[in-house]
Every structure is written in C-alpha cells, then in structure tokens.
Amino acid sequence: xxxxxxxxxxxxxxxxxxxxxxxxxxxxxxxxxxxxxxxxxxxxxxxxxxxxxxxxxxxxxxxxxxxxxxxxxxxxxxxxxxxxxxxxxxxxxxxxxxxxxxxxxxxxxxxxxxxxxxxxxxxxxxxxxxxxxxxxxxxxxxxxxxxxxxxxxxxxxxxxxxxxxxxxxxxxxxxxxxxxxxxxxxxxxxxxxxxxxxxxxxxxxxxxxxxxxxxxxxxxxxxxxxxxxxxxxxxxxxxxxxxxxxxxxxxxxxxxxxxxxxxxxxxxxxxxxxxxxxxxxxxxxxxxxxxxxxxxxxxxxxxxxxxxxxxxxxxxxxxxxxxxxxxxxxxxxxxxxxxxxxxxxxxxxxxxxxxxxxxxxxxxxxxxxxxxxxxxxxxxxxxxxxxxxxxxxxxxxxxxxxxxxxxxxxxxxxxxxxxxxxxxxxxxxxxxxxxxxxxxxxxxxx
Numbered sequence: 001x002x003x004x005x006x007x008x009x010x011x012x013x014x015x016x017x018x019x020x021x022x023x024x025x026x027x028x029x030x031x032x033x034x035x036x037x038x039x040x041x042x043x044x045x046x047x048x049x050x051x052x053x054x055x056x057x058x059x060x061x062x063x064x065x066x067x068x069x070x071x072x073x074x075x076x077x078x079x080x081x082x083x084x085x086x087x088x089x090x091x092x093x094x095x096x097x098x099x100x101x102x103x104x105x106x107x108x109x110x111x112x113x114x115x116x117x118x119x120x121x122x123x124x125x126x127x128x129x130x131x132x133x134x135x136x137x138x139x140x141x142x143x144x145x146x147x148x149x150x151x152x153x154x155x156x157x158x159x160x161x162x163x164x165x166x167x168x169x170x171x172x173x174x175x176x177x178x179x180x181x182x183x184x185x186x187x188x189x190x191x192x193x194x195x196x197x198x199x200x201x202x203x204x205x206x207x208x209x210x211x212x213x214x215x216x217x218x219x220x221x222x223x224x225x226x227x228x229x230x231x232x233x234x235x236x237x238x239x240x241x242x243x244x245x246x247x248x249x250x251x252x253x254x255x256x257x258x259x260x261x262x263x264x265x266x267x268x269x270x271x272x273x274x275x276x277x278x279x280x281x282x283x284x285x286x287x288x289x290x291x292x293x294x295x296x297x298x299x300x301x302x303x304x305x306x307x308x309x310x311x312x313x314x315x316x317x318x319x320x321x322x323x324x325x326x327x328x329x330x331x332x333x334x335x336x337x338x339x340x341x342x343x344x345x346x347x348x349x350x351x352x353x354x355x356x357x358x359x360x361x362x363x364x365x366x367x368x369x370x371x372x373x374x375x376x377x378x379x380x381x382x383x384x385x386x387x388x389x390x391x392x393x394x395x396x397x398x399x400x401x402x403x404x405x406x407x408x409x410x411x412x413x414x415x416x417x418x419x420x421x422x423x424x425x426x427x428x429x430x431x432x433x434x435x436x437x438x439x440x441x442x443x444x445x446x
Contacts, residue, residue, distance in 0.1 A: 031357065039359050042350045046369045048340035049347075051333050052244055053372045056230030056379060063233055065386065070187040070293045072111065074194045081170040082115040082193065087154045088177040090123030092437040096177050097125065103181045104132065110186035120154050136163065146266040151248070152273035156263040168256035176249040180210060180296040188293030189252055195289075199257035200281060202236070202246050203291035204228045207299045208387040217299040217306045219405055220412035222383030223376070229386065230379065236290040242282050243333045245317075248274030250295045257286050268323045272316020275334070279320060283330045305434040307419045314341065314423030342424060345417045380409050 031039065084103065088096050100117055107115055119125060120136045127135045136158060144156045155174075157163060166172070171193050175181070185203060192201045205228060207221045228247075235243050251274070261281045263269070269276035281288075300306040320326065321335045328335075340347075351373075384405045390398045 031359070036359060039350075039353065039357070040361075042346050043354070043359070043361060043365065043369065045340070045343045045347050045350070046372050048336050048343065049372050050336075050368060052231060052337045052340065053375045055234040055244065056227060057371075057375050058238075059230035059232070059234035060226065060379075060382060063229075063237065065229060065382070067292065070184040070191070072187050073191045076111050076113050076190050079114055079171075079190060079193045081166060082112065082173060082189070083166055083170060084115060084117045084173045084175060084181075085120060085155075085158065086117065086175045086177055086179075087120045087151055088122075088125075089433065090121040090125060091433075092177065093123075093125045095437045096121075097127070099178065099180060100127075100133065103175075106181050106183055107186055110183040110190075112186050112190060118158070120158055122154070134165075144264040146264045146269075148264050148266060148273075149270040150273070152263040152265065152270045152276075155273065159259055159262065164255075164259075166255045168254075168259070170255045172251075172253050172255060172258060174249065174251040174253070175295075176297065178297055179205070179249050182294060182296065184293035185250070185291070185295045186293070188291045192252060192289065192291045197287070198240065198289040199254050199286040200288045201252040201291040202232060202288070203250050204232075204294040205247070205250050205297050206294050206387040207297055208384075209294075209389070209392075210296045210298060213298060213301045214303075215401075215404070216408065216411060217301070217303065218387075219380075219384060219401065219408040220306065220415065221299040222381075222387060222405065222408070223379045223412070225383035225387050226379035227383075229382070233290045236288050240287045240289060242278040242288055244337050245275040245278050245320075245334055246288075249297065250291075252291060257281070260284065261286065265325075268319040268325075271319055272313060275317055276320045276323070276326075279326045279331055279334065283327060301435045303415065307415050307422065309434050310416060310419030311423040311426060314338075314420055317341075318423075341416075342420055344420055348413060348417060377409060380405050380412070 084107075086096065086100070090096075096119060100119065104117060116132050116134055118134045118136060119127065120138065122138055122140075124137050125135060127133050138154055138157050142153070142157055144153055148156055171189075173181075173189060188203055189201075192198070204225065206225050208218050212218050231244055232246060235241065261277055261284060263273055263277060265273070265276050265280065269280075300309055317334070317338045321331055321338050381402075384401055388398065388401055393401075
C-alpha cells in the first residue's frame, strides 16, 4: 500500500514540476548567475536526506508492518538473568513506582521468570524491599573517569565494580522512567535473548496507546513510529549495524558488550549518549538486530517540551558527528542525516521558492526531491495508523486524527525548524528535561 501511494504521488507531481520548470527555461538569465546557483544548491540539499529516506521506505515496504502477536520460541527458563534498568532523576517518584508495578505485572503475564528491575536514581524513591527490585542511588560525589554527565553518568555508574551484580552473559533492558513494556515486547526480548546471535537489540515504541496528554505532539511523533518500523528495522535486518544510530529507550544489551563499549565517553558523549554509544559499538564491531513487539511511551506534554527535546537531539548529534574518537567511516551516513536535519529550514523554504520562482532541473533531480518529500509525509500517516486503534478511540475520533495529521505535518515542520535553529544558534549549556508527570513541572539542568 505504501509503495503504491508513493509511486502514484510521484507520477502525478513529476509532471507538475516539469511544467513549472519549462516556464522558466531561461532562469539563468532571469535570476542572474548568483541567484540561480544558490537556488540550485538549496535544491540539492534534499539529497542529504536520501539515505535515511531510502532506508525508511525499504523498511516500511519490505517487512510486515502489522505483524501478529509475538509467540515465544522457547522457554524463558532458559534465559540468563534479565535486568530491566530504569534511569531516573527521581523527580517523579510516584510515576516511577506506578510504572515499575505495571512492568512487573506484564513480565509475569508474559511468562518472564529470571528477571530483576533496577531503578537507578539521583534521588531516593524509597521502594519497599522486594526480591525483584533493586534501587541504586547514585552518590552525588560520583564522577566517571572521562567526566561523562547526565544519563551517561548514571548508566556508567551501574557498570562500575562493586555496583554491577550482573554476569557478562546476562542482559540489560534499558527503559526510560515513563516506558511501559507490553506482553508482546517482553516475548520479543525473550526470543532475542534465546537467539543469542546479537550484542544489542531494539524495537518499536508507540506514543498513543497509553493516556494521551497532548494530541498535537502525539500526532507529530507519528513519524518516530514510522522511523522505527522503517529505518530502524531496515538497518538492523539488512546490515545488523546502527548506520543511522538508534534511540535511547527499549535497548536490550548483552552485559559483556555494554561494558566493552561503556558510557564513559566524556561531555561529547553525554548529550546524546544513545547515539554516541551506538556509533562507538558500531566501530568496535558489535552486532545489532530488531526486536518484535512494541513498548509505550508518552509524547512531550507541551509544544515547548517538544521543541526543546529536538533541540537537545540536534546538539547531541552534532557532538557525536564532530567527535574525533568516532571514525568517519562509521559516522558518514549519520552525518548526512544530521546535516539534512540542520539544513531543513533551507530545504523547506525551497518548496515555497520553487513554486514562485521555478528553475529547470533534470527529471531525476525532481524525482528524488519528490520521493524524499512524499516518503516523509507518508510516514506521518503510517505512524498514526500504526499507533492509534480505531476500536480504542472510535470512528469519529479516528476520522479527526486522519484529518488532523494533515495539519500536524505543517505544525511539526514548523516545530522542527524552530528546534534546529535553537539547536544551532541557541544555548548549548543546558540539558533540558521534559515533563514526565502532568502534576509536576519540567526542569533544565546546567
């Protein structure tokens, strides 16, 4: 269905582009050499996004987008110890306690037997004594050797001698404090571990299956759902490498491999610790795969949180791409994706400029530009359909979501552009923490 949608749209609009271009065949003389070259270069900036767009397209059309429920391929009694590790600052203790209880219930329902839950926190939560729960409070005096900060500091503390209780062949499931595991994701994790072929794994996260706080940001995050089902699956199924990175939650890792890579990567590996870790693991030859089953999270509660979250990602990715410790051989494709994101304000304005001031381009250039645009638009629709259940919200609300996603594409584009500008030109001395509990406010950490 996605393939037909993309091809049909391209066939329809390539002709329109050709017609516009033919009207200004003498654009060189009309606009002047300088303006013509600048407009042409902006058009070619779209090519930076091509590797990511191709991977997303292949991931969405080559693999089952709506798989059946996950079936266990063996007994969970055969797995080594599985540590479900939740990292939190401790600002929302009730949220953490509630989600630990939900996740533990889902583990029992899925038949997971050999597991513990570790809550790693800056502030004591105060869990009652339980054989499956271990609370680790990070000393305020702890500083990793490289000076790693924020979440990377917390994750590294868990690997230190005297703190780590896991064997090298055990596994860690990394979650954020708001992440909810489903029975399907737990079965997928068990299957991944029983397979035992790969060092790291990651699966799908959706943002509309639990309580929805902000419909605009939730619909905007539809593209992240499609990104998981597209790019993430494609790179892990085709290459078993994080050629375009991964995300920091729903990470499953073999303890030996995680210790070998480590999170002790200095300041440059602290703002986007997940991306730096992935690139470093890629460089060290670690292997990756996709895990069946989805987990649930919530989208940012406010527009400001959404923008600040993306701003931090932009700044974190810039540190990774500019890091001399990661060879260009391993971060080349990631750098293209980053620079495609950074130049988004130019490529978006190019759409408007080309409508009023068209310039002639070879048909293959127009095809690539249209292909990149329509795949990204399709991803919003796909992500919404994948995330939101018709049976859960009803026909009327589902119809409103389909209509709303059209406007969300425009709103999300504006928010992403603001985030990019803030990321490139704004302050780089803060680590913004988005709101996780509607009863509390978000904070900014220097």
